Amino acid sequence: MKVQLYNVFADNYILQLAYEAEDYTISSNYVEIEDEKIIKVLNKVAEIADHKALMTKDKDLPFTKPNDTNARDIIFKCYNIIDTEILLSTLFKQEVKECGKVTAPAFIKPERYEYDKAGKRFQVSTQYVVLALAGWVLTKVIDIKDGKEVHMFMPNKDILYNLQLNLESGKLDILEKPETALSLLLASEINNVIDTVGAVKLNYAHVYIMKKKDPLYMISSGSMIELGKLLSEKGRQLLNRQLETFAKKALNEKDDMRTYYIRLVNYIYEYITGSRRIEDIIYFANRDLMLNKDSNVEKVKELKQVVNYVNNVLFNEALREGLI
Numbered sequence: 001m002k003v004q005l006y007n008v009f010a011d012n013y014i015l016q017l018a019y020e021a022e023d024y025t026i027s028s029n030y031v032e033i034e035d036e037k038i039i040k041v042l043n044k045v046a047e048i049a050d051h052k053a054l055m056t057k058d059k060d061l062p063f064t065k066p067n068d069t070n071a072r073d074i075i076f077k078c079y080n081i082i083d084t085e086i087l088l089s090t091l092f093k094q095e096v097k098e099c100g101k102v103t104a105p106a107f108i109k110p111e112r113y114e115y116d117k118a119g120k121r122f123q124v125s126t127q128y129v130v131l132a133l134a135g136w137v138l139t140k141v142i143d144i145k146d147g148k149e150v151h152m153f154m155p156n157k158d159i160l161y162n163l164q165l166n167l168e169s170g171k172l173d174i175l176e177k178p179e180t181a182l183s184l185l186l187a188s189e190i191n192n193v194i195d196t197v198g199a200v201k202l203n204y205a206h207v208y209i210m211k212k213k214d215p216l217y218m219i220s221s222g223s224m225i226e227l228g229k230l231l232s233e234k235g236r237q238l239l240n241r242q243l244e245t246f247a248k249k250a251l252n253e254k255d256d257m258r259t260y261y262i263r264l265v266n267y268i269y270e271y272i273t274g275s276r277r278i279e280d281i282i283y284f285a286n287r288d289l290m291l292n293k294d295s296n297v298e299k300v301k302e303l304k305q306v307v308n309y310v311n312n313v314l315f316n317e318a319l320r321e322g323l324i
Contacts (some may be wrong), residue, residue, distance in 0.1 A: 010108040013135025046089035062107035071102035106217035154205040162193040174251035180269040181250035187230040188239040202227040
């Protein structure tokens with residue numbers, strides 16, 4: 001299958017499908033994916049959609065109102081989808097069809113809003129929209145606060161698929177920043193599935209925070225996660241459920257100790273990536289416990305949990321590596 005690329009953000013969705021398929025060729029204007037492989041990838045996407053119980057109704061799709069309604073209706077009609085309450089997987093289980101051109105939906109080109117507002121709309125093939133929608137499902141790992149979505153892109157096969165099926169919840173009431181906390185949280189979730197995938201070399205992942213707000217679909221922020229460092233042998237020893245809890249607290253605007261946890265996860269992130277010493281974290285955690293030993297019971301309890309993590313997990317890891 002030969003798919004035209006349009007030099008817009010959604011090319012990333014198409015390329016992620018190609019990485020998942022493994023058998024592909026990329027040129028400046030096209031990506032060609034072996035037919036049987038793309039069918040297998042779309043079946044995986046259908047499985048994710050079923051797992052998340054995604055429907056073809058508006059709230060589960062990136063199509064915005066009123067601008068994208070016509071493109072959506074043309075595609076659904078082409079695929080004989082009349083009932084908008086059916087599972088989205090129905091779309092991906094069908095043979096990919098070409099039904100002509102449609103005005104590019106907002107999620108295809110979130111970086112071009114101002115350009116298009118000036119009357120420079122452009123058209124894309126329906127094949128491209130359907131495949132981009134599949135890539136959107138594959139990469140959207142979690143929904144977070146304020147109606148935002150966390151999308152991950154990486155040049156690896158099976159990681160995102162297994163991650164999606166393994167996540168306890170596809171929704172978390174957390175903020176998008178600090179990026180260090182979100183990076184640790186996502187790396188920890190990848191760590192939970194990496195053995196399922198088998199031997200794989202992970203170097204990086206690009207993360208984009210997206211938001212749908214009719215009639216817009218926007219990029220809120222973007223960053224790169226250094227997976228090679230975070231999922232090194234040292235990193236994997238530290239990426240446990242307790243660190244996930246710390247990261248979530250740093251991303252929770254309602255947490256009374258959020259400022260403390262932001263500093264903590266920044267220190268841990270910097271230690272794993274090689275820009276901070278283990279002694280700095282041990283001093284930080286133990287000092288704060290001593291300074292707050294007369295505080296309320298709950299705060300002391302939390303600080304003791306941090307010290308336990310630092311002294312038992314981080315300290316033992318440093319001993320193993322001969323750093324102290």
